[in-house]
Amino acid sequence: MTRALAIAHTLEQFDSGAFQAVLARRVAHATESEEPSQAPAQHAYLDQEMVPLLTRLGFETRVFPNPAGADLPILVARRIEDPALPTVLMYGHGDVVRGNAARWSEGRDPWRLRVEGDRWYGRGTADNKGQHSINLCALEQVLAARGGRLGLNVTWLIETGEEAGSPGLAAFCDAQRELLRADLFLASDGPRLAAARPTLFMGSRGAVNFELRLALRERGYHSGNWGGLLSNPAIVLSHAIASMVDARGRILVPGLRPPEIPEAVRAALADLQVGGDVDDPEIDPYWGEPGLSPSEQVFGWNSLDVLTFGAGDPAKPVNAIPPQAVAWCQLRFVVGTDWRSLEDTVRAHLEHAGFGGIEVTLGAQAGATRLSPDNPWVRWAADSVEATTGKAPALLPNLGGSLPNDIFADLLGLPTIWVPHSYPACAQHAPNEHLLGSVAREGLAIMAGLLWDLAEQGPALCAGQRDAEPVSAI
Numbered sequence: 001m002t003r004a005l006a007i008a009h010t011l012e013q014f015d016s017g018a019f020q021a022v023l024a025r026r027v028a029h030a031t032e033s034e035e036p037s038q039a040p041a042q043h044a045y046l047d048q049e050m051v052p053l054l055t056r057l058g059f060e061t062r063v064f065p066n067p068a069g070a071d072l073p074i075l076v077a078r079r080i081e082d083p084a085l086p087t088v089l090m091y092g093h094g095d096v097v098r099g100n101a102a103r104w105s106e107g108r109d110p111w112r113l114r115v116e117g118d119r120w121y122g123r124g125t126a127d128n129k130g131q132h133s134i135n136l137c138a139l140e141q142v143l144a145a146r147g148g149r150l151g152l153n154v155t156w157l158i159e160t161g162e163e164a165g166s167p168g169l170a171a172f173c174d175a176q177r178e179l180l181r182a183d184l185f186l187a188s189d190g191p192r193l194a195a196a197r198p199t200l201f202m203g204s205r206g207a208v209n210f211e212l213r214l215a216l217r218e219r220g221y222h223s224g225n226w227g228g229l230l231s232n233p234a235i236v237l238s239h240a241i242a243s244m245v246d247a248r249g250r251i252l253v254p255g256l257r258p259p260e261i262p263e264a265v266r267a268a269l270a271d272l273q274v275g276g277d278v279d280d281p282e283i284d285p286y287w288g289e290p291g292l293s294p295s296e297q298v299f300g301w302n303s304l305d306v307l308t309f310g311a312g313d314p315a316k317p318v319n320a321i322p323p324q325a326v327a328w329c330q331l332r333f334v335v336g337t338d339w340r341s342l343e344d345t346v347r348a349h350l351e352h353a354g355f356g357g358i359e360v361t362l363g364a365q366a367g368a369t370r371l372s373p374d375n376p377w378v379r380w381a382a383d384s385v386e387a388t389t390g391k392a393p394a395l396l397p398n399l400g401g402s403l404p405n406d407i408f409a410d411l412l413g414l415p416t417i418w419v420p421h422s423y424p425a426c427a428q429h430a431p432n433e434h435l436l437g438s439v440a441r442e443g444l445a446i447m448a449g450l451l452w453d454l455a456e457q458g459p460a461l462c463a464g465q466r467d468a469e470p471v472s473a474i
Contacts, residue, residue: 001145001146005145006145006146006448006452007445007449007452009141009144009145010137010138010142010444010445010448011444011445013137014437014440014441019133019134019137019444020115022133023129023133023435024112024122025049026045026124026129026133027111027112027122027124027129028111028112028113029041029044029045029048030111031045031095031096031124032096032097032099033095033097033160033161033162033163034098036070042071043063046063046073046094046158047063049094050075050077050156051063051075051077053136054156057143058143058148059078059079059154059156060077061075061076062075063075064172064176066161066167066168066172067172069168070161070164070167070168072095072159072160072161072167072168074158074168076156076176077155077156078154078179079153081150081152081153085151085459086152086183086184086454086459086461086462087152087153087154087155088152088155088182088183088184088185088186088458089157089180089184089185089412090132090135090155090156090186091132091156091159091187092129092158092187092188092189093128093132093159093160093161093162093163093166094128094129094132094159094160095159095160095162095164096123096124096127096128096163097163097429099111099123103431104121104431104432105431108121108432109122110122110123110431110433111123113125115437118436119436120434120435120436120437120440121432121434122433122434125426125434125435126427126428126433126435127422127426127428128188130421130422131188131420131421132187132188134188134440134443134444134447135187135188138447138450139447142448142451142452142455150451150455151455151456151458152455155179157173157180165364166404166407170407170411173407173408173412174411177412180412182414183465184417185409185414185415186419186450186454187416187417187419188443189420190204190418190420190422191420191422191423191424191426192421192422192423192424193272193274194273194276194277194394195277195423195436195439197391197393198385198391198393198394198419198442198446199393199394199395199419200378200381200393200394200395200396200418200419201395201396201399201418202369202370202371202372202373202378202395202396202416202418203368203370203371203405203416204366204369204403205302205332205334205398205399205401205402206333206367206368206369206402206406207332207333207365207401208331208333208339208362208363208364208365208366209329209330209362209364209365210329210330210342210343210346210360210361210363211327211328211329211360211361211362212240212326212329212346212360213325213358213361214325214355214357214358214359215233215323215324216231216233216357217230217323219323220318220320220322221320221321222319222320223319223321230321232321233323234309234311236325236355237309237327238309238325240350240353241306241327243350243353243355245304248288249303250290251302251303251304253346253349255341256302256304256337256345256346257337258302258333258337259337261300264373264374265299265300265370265373265397267373268373268395268396268397269295269299269397270293272295272394272396273294273295274295274298275294277424280424280425288301288303289301299334299397299398300334302331302332302333302337303331304329304332305329305332306328306329307328307329309325309326310325310326311324311325311326328363332400334368334398335368335370337368339365339367339368342362343360343362346360366403366406367406367410368406369398369410369416370397370398371397371415371416373395375415376461376465377415377417377465378395378417380457380461381417382395384446384450385419385446385450387453388445388449388450389445389446399418403418415465419443419446419447419450421435421439421440423439
């Protein structure tokens with residue numbers, strides 16, 4: 001069997017409708033990790049969809065309880081052909097965000113796969129059931145094409161809490177380092193740069209959510225009787241935020257800004273175009289750090305945004321000065337940002353700017369990771385993708401969004417390569433989430449090629465990596 005035939009057999013799974021049938025069955029599991037009542041669906045997804053398939057493919061499987069105490073189980077499946085062979089750690093998450101069925105249009109149902117032209121609608125089609133289903137399908141076909149021996153070892157890690165912030169995942173991986181030992185991390189999540197362009201990204205921006213709260217009084221007071229005499233917390237808080245980020249989105253607090261963009265990163269981003277696809281929003285050219293291209297803004301720089309802002313009751317305004325105001329803000333950041341000091345940095349800035357009464361409370365947070373585009377594993381993956389598709393893939397040192405990649409890159413010390421099978425306008429996390437059939441089909445071919453090439457070229461790459469300097473971010 002040749003590489004080309006292995007890819008052809010993988011594509012037949014799409015063309016015959018077999019892949020669509022499998023994905024439809026998986027979408028039907030309402031695995032909403034933000035809803036504790038849906039815990040049985042998380043177990044069912046692993047027990048009914050993942051374990052039987054992986055067992056049939058020769059994996060030893062085990063479902064672990066989540067060490068965080070949440071009923072969000074974690075599956076590890078291992079297929080070790082020879083300890084001397086390269087080992088790849090693959091990842092996916094079976095959970096999804098809330099279905100929000102009432103907000104889907106045209107009679108669509110989040111738990112029922114519906115194909116309309118190139119769009120495959122359903123919750124999880126893009127994030128992440130469709131993506132890890134593509135990788136599992138390719139793995140199955142390459143294994144068959146190679147006569148039942150892959151020529152490499154594979155470990156699958158499938159969690160069910162990613163959309164809830166991956167509780168317990170770091171602690172689990174820390175405790176199971178030996179079980180998860182590998183030479184390469186290879187997974188799929190997030191969007192391509194554009195639907196028509198295969199993409200590799202090697203890390204993700206980090207994120208820290210934080211609340212700013214200004215409470216001035218126990219209750220509101222009539223704005224006619226007291227307006228002009230009582231300070232308004234909403235006005236004060238808005239000016240406090242304006243002292244941190246200007247009216248054009250430029251971050252003003254030095255401690256929240258990143259270091260200069262490394263030359264290797266700048267070179268990788270030079271030919272990348274952000275936006276321009278159907279349904280993409282129009283970019284505001286004046287927004288963000290002056291002098292940076294759109295790709296540098298999203299993949300090479302930090303952004304500070306206000307996610308919510310509230311005072312009083314917006315649904316029922318009354319003639320009263322509100323007693324307090326609150327805003328949830330978010331810093332998306334790249335490698336090199338001192339994000340662990342964010343609380344102290346923001347508090348010190350507000351104190352210095354005259355807003356010392358504002359409380360700062362940290363929320364969800366995740367670290368940033370980045371692998372250099374000139375890493376040998378990256379060059380190997382890019383060559384494989386181009387050999388399969390005839391297209392040079394976009395190389396993103398890191399995704400603009402956030403993933404638990406710091407667990408794999410920093411905690412487990414692995415070179416991390418993500419091969420996304422979605423696109424920016426997939427309505428991820430929103431009503432009418434969908435996967436593009438054309439991207440899914442190309443993704444099947446890409447993954448079959450990567451797995452074939454890993455078996456052929458992996459030993460030499462691993463030997464070279466072990467002789468080189470340790471993997472590090474840039």
